[in-house]
Amino acid sequence: MDKSKLAINGGPKAIDGFEAKGEAKIGNEEFMEMADTWGYSPEALEKISEIIDEDRLSGSPFLVGYKPNSKVNQLQDEAAEILRAKYVIAVTSGTAALHTAYIAIDINQGDEIIMPASTFMATAMAAVVARGIPVWCEIDESMTIDPEDIEKRITPRTKAIAPVHMSGYVCNMDAVMEIAKKHNLMVIEDCAQACGASLHGRRVGTIADIGCFSISSYKPTGGGEGGLVVTNDEKLYYRALQWSEGGGLWRPDRYALPRWEGELFCGLNYRMDELSGTVNLVQFRKMEDMLKRKRTRKRWVTANVPAYKELKPQVIHDLDGEHGDKVGFFARTAEEAENLAKALSAEGLSAGTRGRSDSRDWHIYKYVSAVMDKLPATSDGCPWIDPKTGKEVPVEYSPDMCPKTLDLLSRHVAVGLDQWWTENDCKKVAKAMTKVFDAMYNRDEKYSNLLEAIAID
Ligand SMILES: Cc1ncc(COP(=O)(O)O)c(C=O)c1O
Structure with missing residues (x-):
């Protein structure tokens, strides 16, 4: 055989193309x-x-992120810049983000995580899937976690606190972080409902050790399914990446030996796909203008409504940082809240309250039966039964364990606002609210308007 004719030796190639034209x-x-x-x-x-x-x-x-102009990579970079965070990982959902964060902080079987009794159940369920134990904590008049109650729920097994910025309201993170520091606890911010919100100039999700966002279609910023994990901590970032990127696919040389102790461990694939990344990149670019519109409308409405003695405004920790989707109040009783919501709705406003209704809402701890009835996915009962000892962990749940939360939820009335309203629309809304409030309550002349009452209280 004449070896010089082989292509490898400089001879002509046997195959120089195919006739078939594919699509x-x-x-x-x-x-x-x-x-x-x-x-x-x-x-x-x-x-x-x-x-x-x-x-x-x-x-x-090529609809996955492993390419130079990946939209998911652009989303991560732009989100990091907007949120002023060092590291952002785009994942498939807010639940995936929470699962990743719990693993990143190294939740072990039986570790307790204190979280508000009013949150979407994913905050708790992701903790259970990570083998942690959710511990419910009261909310306060801000409709977010009550720092005073956090301290009461701490045990020797507490590992972390998971405050939730519900409905675009911002938690009292200063108090939460102080408690965490005092007791040496990790903090995971659940920002699923508050993407872009901030507290005194710091974006939610960047105040604690790690932040989790949902950017699904149901959220103000987001389309399709999606989530973000955000941190400034390098170690947490690499642990989160290892967990969410197929157990090591993210590495520059994925097959290389571990470069540091703990770099490699078994993980999952929670990578965001390019289609969601594309939509979410644009959503992020529109976010700031949307938040500005919402906050302006809230000011336009509340500056034109008086304050009332019997109607307590919801506590807002940062009026310029919250989303501003709603104006919230507390009636004196659940029955009164129902009547107030009905009267406001009858005027053409979008007003709601839970009042006395006992609907099985998965945003209220006592209806999160997967936790209340200790129902893990596996038959070994983990995390509520320690697989090493076969013993039950000493955490009990009962429907009446957070009475303050149930009371606040039943008396809370919220009037929904629309970011696209004109200034005149806002005045119309303020007039309708004033009409109802004047008929039910006495004006509180201590404040020149509701905006002032919210800002001062
Ligand atoms: C407070 C909270 N946490 C977590 C999640 C879970 O996010 P996702 O639906 O993207 O998994 C949600 C979703 O509604 C939520 O409201």
Whole structure:
């Protein structure tokens, strides 16, 4: 055999191409299906189709993050800049972000995590999946975790506190961080409902050790499913990355031996996909303007409503930092809250209260039956049964364990605001609120208006 004719030795290649002409794996059909999801009219879809069919696709998009111009990587970079955080990891959901954060802080079986009795159940369930034990804590008049009650819930087994910035309201993080420091506890901020909010100039999610965001379609910023893990701590970042990126796929040389002790351990794949990343990148760019619109509307409304003696405004820890979706008050009783919400709604406002209703709402601890009834996914009963000893952990749950939370929820009335209202719309809303309040309560002349009462109290 003449070895000099081999291509490896400089001879002609046996195969110089194929006749077959394939199609891009992901091409115009997929793009049109997305355009259809956006809800464009058939005429618009037809026009888009004509235009893109003229363009010859050179290849198909690669819809995962391992490429230089990845939208997910851009989202992580831009979110880090906007939130002023060192590290951001984009994951598949807020629940995935929480699971990742609990693992990053090294929750061990039986470690207790103190969290508010009013949160979406994911805060607690992700803790259980990480083998931690949720410990419910009261909320206060800010409708977020009550720092005074946190201290009462601390035991020798407490590992962390998970304050939740509910409904765009901001927790009293200064008090939470002080308690954490005093008792040497980790803090995970659940910012699923408050992306972009801040407390005295610091973005939520960057105040504690680690922050978790949901950026799903249900949230003000976000589309599809998505979440973010945010931290300034290098060690927590690499642990979070190891857990959420396939147990090591993130590494520059993924097959290399561990570069430091603890770098490699078994993990999952919670990577955000490029389509969600694309939508969420744009959502992040629009976030600041949206927050400004909301806060301005809240000021326009509350500056035109008087304060009332019998109607206590909700405590707002940072009026310029919260989202400003709602104006909240406390009636004196649950029954009164119901009547107030009905009267406001009858005027054309979007007003709501839980009042006396006993609906099985998964934002209220006593209805989170997976926790209340200690229902883990596995039959060994872990984390509520210690697999090493077979003994139950000494944590009990009962529906009446957080009476203050239940009381506040039943008396809280919220009037929903709209970021797109004009100044005149806001005046109309203020007039409707004043009409109802004047009929039910006495004006409190101590304050020139409700805005002042909120800002001062
Ligand atoms: C407070 C809170 N935490 C966590 C989550 C979970 O986020 P996701 O639905 O993206 O998993 C939510 C979602 O509504 C939430 O409201």
